[in-house]
Amino acid sequence: MAGNSIGQIFRVTTCGESHGPALSGIIDGMPPNFPLTEKDLQYDLNRRRPGSSSYTTTRSELDIVKILSGVFKGKTTGTSIGLMIQNTDQRSQDYENLKYLYRPGHADYTYEKKYGLRDYRGGGRASARETAMRVAAGAIAKKYLLNQHNIKIRGFLAQIGNIHCTLQDWKQVNKNPFFCPNTEQLSILDKLITNLKKTGDSIGAKITIVAENIPIGLGEPVFDRLDASLAHAIMSINAVKGIEIGDGFSVVTQHGSEHRDQITSNGFKSNHAGGILGGISNGQPIIMNIAIKPTSSISIPGKTITNTNENVEIIVTGRHDPCIGIRVIPIAEAMTSIILMDHLLRYRAQCGTQHHI
Amino acid sequence: MAGNSIGQIFRVTTCGESHGPALSGIIDGMPPNFPLTEKDLQYDLNRRRPGSSSYTTTRSELDIVKILSGVFKGKTTGTSIGLMIQNTDQRSQDYENLKYLYRPGHADYTYEKKYGLRDYRGGGRASARETAMRVAAGAIAKKYLLNQHNIKIRGFLAQIGNIHCTLQDWKQVNKNPFFCPNTEQLSILDKLITNLKKTGDSIGAKITIVAENIPIGLGEPVFDRLDASLAHAIMSINAVKGIEIGDGFSVVTQHGSEHRDQITSNGFKSNHAGGILGGISNGQPIIMNIAIKPTSSISIPGKTITNTNENVEIIVTGRHDPCIGIRVIPIAEAMTSIILMDHLLRYRAQCGTQHHI
C-alpha cells in the first residue's frame, strides 16, 4: 500500500518525478465557493523554487502551476482540484553516470532494493522536486485558513551549523534568501554558504514554524492528535530528522512545576506545550522546531558501491543546495497548512454543530 | 472525523476511559495461522502496568487481557481480533473535586472546549490508561515480527533530568524498574525519584528505541515514509514532545561529508541516518530518541481556572508517576511494533511478489 496521499478530509495526492514531464496533484475535499486562482499558489511556489538565489541550486524551474479542475469562474466548486507543474529545466544527462551507483545519503539504494528498479534521473520520485506540489497544495489551505479564520502560518531559519538566528522581526524573513529573521546574521550566513560552495560540502539546519490564531479544539485523540499529525507531515519532508513541539527535547530536564502551563482567567501564563494539550489545540500559538540534515549531494569524494556490489568512489556533481534546510521553510509551512486545514474539516465533521469553527 | 485507529493494513482501533468499565480494542488485518494466546500479550502489559514498582503510580491494575475473537484453537484466523481489559481499581471519588477545574498541563481544558463536555474521572479518554490497549495490540505485532523475521524492538531510559543513562547492557534493562541500561545509575535514579515523591514534583525524560533486523524496503514515499509513520505513532503517545530519527537534532551542526553514511561492499560505514533513507528502511538498526514531558499531576500548588473562568489554586492529588517517561518505554516499543508490522504488510501488498519479505 503506497503512500502518496496525505490528509483525511482535505486530502492531497501527488505524483511526479524530478525528470518526468510534469508534477501533478489532486486536492480532494476543498470547501466550495472559495475564491482561488493560480496566482494564489504562485507566491509560495516562488519562495520554494530552485534557482531563486545564488545560495541554492542553479537548476532553474519556473514552477508555473496550472489548475486543471475544481475551480469555475474563480471559485472552488467542491469537486477535486487538479494541479500540474511542468518540468522544464531537466538535465538528465547529469545523472547517466549515476545509473549503476547508489549516492550515499540518498534514496538510490533503498528505492532500488524496494522496487527492484529506479528512475535514476535526479533522484526520480525521491527528489526534493516533488515538494513543489506540496507547496502548491499547501497554498490553497494556507489561503483558506488565513481568509476564513485569520490563521497565520510562518517559518524562519533558526539555526544553521553553529549560527543561531533569533527571531527579531518577522518582516525580515521574506526579504532575504535565508528566511533569516534578523539582519545581523545575514553577512555571516552569506560567508558560510559561500565557503561551503567552495569546499563542495554542505550543512544542516534547524527551522521553526509558528502557527497563530488557531481555534481551540483541533486534533483527534488518541492516535491522530494534532501533534501526531503534524509530526507525520513534517517528518515526511525530505531530509527532516527531528521534530519538536513546544519545548521539545528541553522537557527532559524540566520539572512539572516549571513545564505545566498554568491558566488564569486571562489565559495561559506560558506556552511550554507549544499550543497543544492532550493532542488538541489550546488556542495558543503552535510552535515546532525541525532538524534538517545536510544535503547529501556534495562534491567531496565518498565511498559507495555499484548495483553489482563493487566498491567505488563517488563525487556527486549536478546542481545542489549547500544547505537544503533553507528551502524547507515554505515546504514545512505548506505541510503545516495542509494538516491544520484537514483538522479544521475533521473538527467540523464531528463537532461542527457545536461551535461552527 | 475522530482518530481512534492507527495503521492501514495492520489496523488497531481502541476505546475506553480511565474510569469506565473496560478498555477495548479491535485489531484488523492480522495474518492468519499464527500462534497467539493471551499470555503472549501479558508480558508487555505487565511491564507497562501501574503499581508495578514503588517508582510509579500506586494505582494497581492487574491489566488482564482477554481475547474475544479472531483466535481459534490457539491460532489467528484472519478475522478481526477483539481484546478487552477490565478496569478494576478505579477511585473515581479522587476526581470529584476536579469536576469544574482544568488541571494545568492536562487535556481537561481542551477536551471540554472541543466536545462541550468531558469525562472528568481520571482524565477520561485522555488518561495514559488507554495506552494499555496499545501495548496489548503492539504485543501481537511484536511477536509476529520476532517469530517471522527475527525483528527485535527494544527501548531503554536514555536520560532523566540531567542524569544520562548510557547503554551498557541490554540485559539490565528489564531487570530494574527504570528500564535503565546500566547498573551504575540505579542508585542515583532511586534517589532522584524518591526525592521527587517527597517534593511532590515530577521530571521529564528521554528514551531510546532500537529496532533491529529490519528488512530493507519498509516505508511508503512520499507521505507515509517509515520515519513519518513512526513519528506519527510515537508523537501520539501521551506526554511526548519530540522525536529524533538517527542523529536527530545533531544534524543541525553536521556537514554532509560527515553525515552521509558511506557504503562499502560490506555494508554501511556508519548509521547517522538511523536506519532510514528516503523514508525507506535500509537494513540498518532503526534508532529513535523520544522526549517525554514531566507528569503534569503534581502536588505543588498551581494556578488554574474553573469552567466559569474563575481563578483558583489547584493541588493535584490522586495517584501519579513522578516520571511518566519511564513507563513510556513499553508503550513506545508497542507503537513501533504496530508501525513496522503495518509497513511490512504494506510492503507485501505492493511489492510482495518480488522478494516475499
Next chain:
Amino acid sequence: MAGNSIGQIFRVTTCGESHGPALSGIIDGMPPNFPLTEKDLQYDLNRRRPGSSSYTTTRSELDIVKILSGVFKGKTTGTSIGLMIQNTDQRSQDYENLKYLYRPGHADYTYEKKYGLRDYRGGGRASARETAMRVAAGAIAKKYLLNQHNIKIRGFLAQIGNIHCTLQDWKQVNKNPFFCPNTEQLSILDKLITNLKKTGDSIGAKITIVAENIPIGLGEPVFDRLDASLAHAIMSINAVKGIEIGDGFSVVTQHGSEHRDQITSNGFKSNHAGGILGGISNGQPIIMNIAIKPTSSISIPGKTITNTNENVEIIVTGRHDPCIGIRVIPIAEAMTSIILMDHLLRYRAQCGTQHHI
C-alpha cells in the same frame, strides 16, 4: 487488508464469531453531547434477534448490549464508543460434525481456502450472528438522524417466493413477525414458512427500505456517491444478492421521457430516481429494493466435499431460519442508518459552513 470497518467519519469497526465469548464493536466519530443509553440500542436488537418468533431459528440469544465507553452520564462524549454483546446460547457441538465439511452455499469453503483455517463453529465470523453488532451501531445513527433531522429509516417485507406484500400500512410492519406491511398476507406467509419447516427447505425474499426527510446534498461524487455507499453497505449483509435504487431494473425498459423526474416549483413530479440524482440526495425519499437468497442451511440432503476433497452427502441440522430475508430488515435499516449518518458528517466536513445540515 482486512475489511471489518465501515463508514469514513461515522466509522463502525466490529469483531466476533458466532460461538466466541462475545461480539464487540467500536464506533468512532459520533458527535458529542447526544443523549444515549443502552436501551436506545436494545429495541432494534430485539427486532433482529434470533428466537423471537416461531418463524425464525430457535437459537435464543438475549443480545443484551453493554456500552463500555464514549458515554458519560447519559451523553456521548465524542470519544470512541465501545459496545459488547455476549454470546450465551452457543451449541458448538452441533457443528463438530461439520469440521471437515464445506456446507454448500456457505462461506466454509472460501474461508478455509483464503485463510488456511476456519472457526467451524456456527460459521464463525461468516455467521449472520455478526450482524447483531451492525444493528447496535446502526441504532446509534438511527436515533441521531431521527432526533436531529427527523430522518425516518424503515423497511418491510416486499416479496417472499411468489407472495408479494404491498405496502398498505407502515404501522402493521412491526406488529407481525414477518415485517409484512399488510394484514391480508399474514396467514399465507404463516402457511408458507410452516410448510418450509416441514420440508426442511428455505426460500428467498425481497425487502424494501425507505428513508424519508433526507436533507438535499448527501453523497460524494464521483466514487462515493450516496447510492454507491448504500450499495456497498447493503451488499455487505449476508445473503444479499441484488440491490436496486428507485426503479432499479425496471429502467431497462423505460424511456428517458418516462424515467426523468420532472421538476416544478412544488417539487419533483415523480420519484423514479429513488431520491438520488448524480449520486447526491435530492430531498425525495430514498427507496431501495434488496434481494436475499434462501438460507443455505437446510435439512434436505446435498452434495459436498470434505477438506480432503472426498465426495460426501450433507444434511445441515442446527437451528436455522427458513427465510433469512425476514430478519435482514432491521439489519438493512441499520446499514442504511450508518451510511446516511456517515454522509451527513461527510457533508458537514466539506460544506458545513454553507447550510449547517
Next chain:
Amino acid sequence: MAGNSIGQIFRVTTCGESHGPALSGIIDGMPPNFPLTEKDLQYDLNRRRPGSSSYTTTRSELDIVKILSGVFKGKTTGTSIGLMIQNTDQRSQDYENLKYLYRPGHADYTYEKKYGLRDYRGGGRASARETAMRVAAGAIAKKYLLNQHNIKIRGFLAQIGNIHCTLQDWKQVNKNPFFCPNTEQLSILDKLITNLKKTGDSIGAKITIVAENIPIGLGEPVFDRLDASLAHAIMSINAVKGIEIGDGFSVVTQHGSEHRDQITSNGFKSNHAGGILGGISNGQPIIMNIAIKPTSSISIPGKTITNTNENVEIIVTGRHDPCIGIRVIPIAEAMTSIILMDHLLRYRAQCGTQHHI
C-alpha cells in the same frame, strides 16, 4: 469528506470536468517492474470514447492519454502513476442556456444545492466524461490481471428496452457498436436506436459483466466483501440503478435446495452464487448484471425550474447518447478491474505468505 478516490491499495484518484482543460488521474499502489505504455490504455479508451459510432453522441474526443509519472523505460517503478487526458472538443456555448436551469434527471439540481454553485458546462464533474479516466486507470489493472493471473474481464449488452441479447459468441461483442454478443439482433438494435434519434427520446439497458479465472480468496469480510466492493464501484458509475451478483433478484423465488451450489470433487455443480460465497471469490466466474437508466438529455420537452424556482419548459439539445447503457460496458469492465486488482493486493497484504496469489 469528498469521494474522488476508489480502491484501498490499488488506489485511483481522479479530477476533471467535462469542459475543463483536462481530466487527470493518479494511480497509487501499482506493483513495480510491470511493462506499461500509453498504448496499453488506449484500446479501452477507444472502446468507450464518444463519437466512435453513429449510435452514440457526436461529441468527438480523441481521448489520448498521457502518462506523466510512475513509468520509466516502459516499466512501472512503484511510484504513483499520473495520467492526463486533454479535453479538445468542448462546445461550452451549447450549455450557456442551461446556466439557470436544472435539467431533469441530471445532477444540476443536486450539485447546485450541495455546493452552492456548479460548473454548468456539460454537466461539469457530473458528466459521464469523467469515466474516461476510470477506463484509463482500469486498463492498467486489467492488463496486470490478465498478464499475471490470466484473469479475463469482459462485458456485453444483455438487454435494451425489450430486446434481449443472449450470449452466443464473445468474439462478436467488440465487432459491433452495441457490444451485442450475437449477430441476429444487430439490425433490430440499429432500428431501435435510429428510431430513438428521430423521436429524440432515449432508452435503458442491462449489461452483464463476467470475470473469469479469479483466484479463490479475494474479498474482505465483513464489510468489504468482494460483492460489496463491486457493488460500490459499479453503482458509482453514472446512470446505474441496480446491480445483481449471480442470480440476483431471481433468488427471491428460489428455494435453498435449488440455489445452493452443491460441490463435488470436480468442483461446483452450478453457479447461482455468481462466483462469490460469504463475500469471498470461490474460483467460479464472477457474474454481474447492471441496470442503466435511459439518458436524461432528450429533445422531448419537459418541465423543470430555474434557480429562482420558476416553472419552465426544457428541451435538452447538445450531443447525447440515445442509450448510454451501451457505452457503460467498457466503464463497468474498468471498475471491475480496479476492484479485483485492489482485492488481489489486499489479499497479498494479509494472506500473501500463504499462497502467493
